[in-house]
Amino acid sequence: MVLAQLGGSISRALAQMSNATVIDEKVLNDCLNEISRALLQADVQFKMVRDMQTNIKRIVNLEALAAGTNKRRIMQQAVFTELCNMLDPGKPSFTPKKGKPSVVMFVGLQGSGKTTTCTKYAYCHQRKGFKPALVCADTFRAGAFDQLKQNATKAKIPFYGSYMESDPVKIAVEGVERFKKENCDLIIVDTSGRHKQEAALFEEMRQVSEATKPDLVIFVMDSSIGQAAFDQAQAFKQSASVGAVIITKMDGHAKGGGALSAVAATKSPVIFIGTGEHIDEFEVFDVKPFVSRLLGMGDWSGFMDKIHEVVPTDQQPELLQKLSEGSFTLRLMYEQFQNILKMGPIGQVFSMLPGFSAELMPKGHEKESQAKIKRYMTMMDSMTDAELDSTNPKLMTESRIIRIARGSGRPVRDVMDMLEEYKRLAKIWGKMKGLKIPKKGEMSALSRNMNVQHMSKVLPPQMLKQIGGMGGLQSLMKQMGSKEMSGMFGGMGGDR
Numbered sequence: 001m002v003l004a005q006l007g008g009s010i011s012r013a014l015a016q017m018s019n020a021t022v023i024d025e026k027v028l029n030d031c032l033n034e035i036s037r038a039l040l041q042a043d044v045q046f047k048m049v050r051d052m053q054t055n056i057k058r059i060v061n062l063e064a065l066a067a068g069t070n071k072r073r074i075m076q077q078a079v080f081t082e083l084c085n086m087l088d089p090g091k092p093s094f095t096p097k098k099g100k101p102s103v104v105m106f107v108g109l110q111g112s113g114k115t116t117t118c119t120k121y122a123y124c125h126q127r128k129g130f131k132p133a134l135v136c137a138d139t140f141r142a143g144a145f146d147q148l149k150q151n152a153t154k155a156k157i158p159f160y161g162s163y164m165e166s167d168p169v170k171i172a173v174e175g176v177e178r179f180k181k182e183n184c185d186l187i188i189v190d191t192s193g194r195h196k197q198e199a200a201l202f203e204e205m206r207q208v209s210e211a212t213k214p215d216l217v218i219f220v221m222d223s224s225i226g227q228a229a230f231d232q233a234q235a236f237k238q239s240a241s242v243g244a245v246i247i248t249k250m251d252g253h254a255k256g257g258g259a260l261s262a263v264a265a266t267k268s269p270v271i272f273i274g275t276g277e278h279i280d281e282f283e284v285f286d287v288k289p290f291v292s293r294l295l296g297m298g299d300w301s302g303f304m305d306k307i308h309e310v311v312p313t314d315q316q317p318e319l320l321q322k323l324s325e326g327s328f329t330l331r332l333m334y335e336q337f338q339n340i341l342k343m344g345p346i347g348q349v350f351s352m353l354p355g356f357s358a359e360l361m362p363k364g365h366e367k368e369s370q371a372k373i374k375r376y377m378t379m380m381d382s383m384t385d386a387e388l389d390s391t392n393p394k395l396m397t398e399s400r401i402i403r404i405a406r407g408s409g410r411p412v413r414d415v416m417d418m419l420e421e422y423k424r425l426a427k428i429w430g431k432m433k434g435l436k437i438p439k440k441g442e443m444s445a446l447s448r449n450m451n452v453q454h455m456s457k458v459l460p461p462q463m464l465k466q467i468g469g470m471g472g473l474q475s476l477m478k479q480m481g482s483k484e485m486s487g488m489f490g491g492m493g494g495d496r
């Protein structure tokens with residue numbers, strides 16, 4: 001994803017600054033220029049970039065800072081805060097509740113990805129235990145009903161629509177009524193699009209909205225329009241009382257950053273982003289974890305959610321227990337590979353895992369990453385139980401490595417590669433030792449349990465140094481409150 005490149009550039013600029021022996025005006029300016037260039041390349045509006053630069057300079061006023069203050073830490077925190085401010089409209093949108101019927105209406109221009117997104121939204125809630133249903137009130141585009149029907153059938157989601165009826169309002173009302181009777185708690189109405197914003201589209205949207213009284217209207221927008229997103233989001237917001245926005249095709253092009261920041265500037269909450277054509281290439285958009293991931297810090301809460309989503313319920317306590325004991329064995333890695341392969345787009349999981357940024361597991365290289373995992377698993381199939389269950393890296397002697405290579409028909413180098421990967425993961429995951437793992441829906445417990453001691457173990461030494469050692473970390477946690485810390489540093493456990 002292009003945004004990963006943006007994150008990479010910003011992280012590099014910060015790292016370069018951290019390497020400087022003295023942070024003076026020149027070092028600060030170089031770093032800010034680098035960050036601004038990266039943001040402009042991601043199509044973020046010039047004025048926003050300039051404002052951000054001014055704000056950071058004000059916060060990191062080198063002359064006004066007392067001697068001994070940790071300038072690097074302040075700089076890093078300022079970049080994080082400014083990026084969050086840029087993307088945070090400051091007000092949450094309506095969220096459907098399980099067991100309570102909600103109607104959510106989707107609007108947007110033709111081709112924005114509306115129909116695909118309706119199904120992704122339904123599927124994502126279905127996995128969380130909702131009982132969703134889809135209504136196709138798009139009578140304008142021939143084939144819209146077939147597309148929705150096909151998507152819904154694949155995801156096993158009930159749907160309603162008609163080939164004969166040409167009145168979208170009638171279909172919408174019938175569909176909503178039927179699914180309310182069937183006790184569906186999330187009724188999603190897909191409406192017609194048009195090639196451009198036009199009166200007929202807005203009038204139809206108004207009528208469907210009046211007749212179905214949606215709890216939430218979601219505007220779906222293609223990210224490729226970049227900064228023009230501001231005008232489009234604003235127009236839809238005024239005409240259809242849009243309560244939330246979903247930006248699609250964030251996997252594609254350099255304009256994603258522009259679209260995202262432009263929509264945020266209209267003060268409309270972006271709730272999800274579409275990151276591919278596949279049904280689960282869909283991510284919750286939450287500003288702090290997003291920025292955290294963008295800066296290569298990982299997204300711990302997202303990763304925990306994925307664990308709950310991906311790892312079979314009966315395996316979860318065991319996995320979490322083992323992780324908290326710090327015993328990450330090859331068998332555990334094997335089981336996680338199995339789970340990851342089951343879940344589809346692995347880039348999404350890896351980008352949430354501390355130590356693996358989306359840049360390292362780039363989109364478009366998923367097939368290769370998947371093939372690599374399968375290769376690792378074939379080699380592990382040739383291992384003995386003792387080897388799989390050991391946490392002692394010294395056990396893997398040369399003769400064992402040669403035996404595994406022969407048994408799996410792979411070169412010795414591949415086995416070494418796999419063991420290196422294991423060591424890397426074991427090192428990262430080993431840092432979770434002793435951390436209390438929250439249960440599903442208990443993310444805040446993680447932050448409550450993260451004391452300074454734990455944080456200092458979890459952070460890579462380089463990062464801890466940048467923050468100003470234990471003292472710096474202590475005051476930073478006090479300053480931000482431990483809750484905020486989990487968003488900002490929640491995933492920085494990896495060595496990078």
Ligand SMILES: Nc1nc2c(ncn2[C@@H]2O[C@H](COP(=O)(O)OP(=O)(O)OP(=O)(O)O)[C@@H](O)[C@H]2O)c(=O)[nH]1
Nearest residue numbers: 110111112113114115116193248249274275276277
């Ligand atoms: N790469 C990528 N493609 C997407 C994404 N979301 C949707 N698409 C693709 O965009 C194209 C248009 O999507 P549709 O869902 O048909 O668009 P629509 O807005 O419903 O179109 P109308 O019903 O005519 O208004 C399809 O080929 C989708 O597969 C995304 O997040 N990433």
